[in-house]
Amino acid sequence: MGADTSAHPGPRVIGLTGGIGSGKSAAADCFAELGATLVDADVIARALTAPGGAAIEPLRAAFGDWAITSEGALDRAAMRERAFADATVRQQLEGILHPLIRQQCEREIAAATGPYVLLVVPLLVETGGWIGRCERIVVVDCPEDLQRARVMQRSGLSEAQVRAIMDSQASRAQRRAAAHEIIDNAGDFDSLRAQVDALHQRFLPDRV
Template sequence: MTFVVGLTGGIGSGKSTVARRFEALGACIVDTDAIAHALTAAGGEAIAALREAFGDAYLTAEGALDRPRMRARVFADPQAKQQLEAILHPRIRARAEEAMARSRGPYVVLVVPLLLETGAYAQRVDRILVVDCPEELQIRRTMLRSGLDEAAVKSILATQISRAARLARADDVIDNSGPEEALGPQVDALHRKYLELAGAGQPARNL
């Protein structure tokens, strides 16, 4: 059985940057956000179901999911959120399982932004790695990256578990409150640890 590290963290914490560093060291990266984008791109597997559920008004002119419009809808309408999740989540999980089964790396880093909020992947990971930084830094980074205003970012943060709760569930933590160069030694050390655990062939935790 492949050794799987569940990588998570709040919005703007730097999960993608950390994942790229693990990938450079040879780990297999399975990113559920990337899978979701592929499913909802023009011609994506989920588009027909999304059109049936929400109509063409929630698709772009190119036929992809209109993500900003859908984000606004699900924040305002819990039923729409449930509909969206019912369409996307089973498909994302299926594609993630397929990708992990194809892995030829020494271990898998499964990137799941809401790993601890949903619990859907809890039984699939051997360790939980949290990328951590102060909330004010999360807000600033997300605003710079996405163009969302502070109120919009805070509304997203409100849907995620608290920083303290996330850290309480972590087996390993990467501190991303400093410059990007500070990530290297932390990722290197964890990579060595995960190679050792994967080589032992034993799960590192029981959820």
């Protein structure tokens, strides 16, 4: 059974998550092509931390000018380095960003026009407040060595850097344990798309 969503009237909300390099963005794009309304916490976070974004001045006040680039955006590289090295910095950052992200997600959910909302949250399992917002949770899954290889290929990060990011996220087992549905993305794109197609049919409003 899904979570009790009676406190959140409105469209059906399906949560989508997965570890870095799992392919959740590709899966999300497939759902969007089928008509789901995409609400992506990462996209929202980037807008909040872009020049003029609502998070910029709170971040400057909390961390100082080192956290903001000359263009007026969050200095992601500097913040990533500090946040991974210091849990207090990471907690401060999350304390500023998470409520703003949540507010914008709720606005976009309320304005949704698709048959259901696909709420894409990379840290859905880690920031447990999201779980109760979703009727179903879909986890995009693949072996960890494949995750590492994909991230290293696309980002140029070292294996040690990728391992550090993965270590800061929920484990593969924790994500799988939280899932109502698992998309196996160890194969090719056609396999991913076929699994998304099948889930989309189940998520349509007249289905259970």
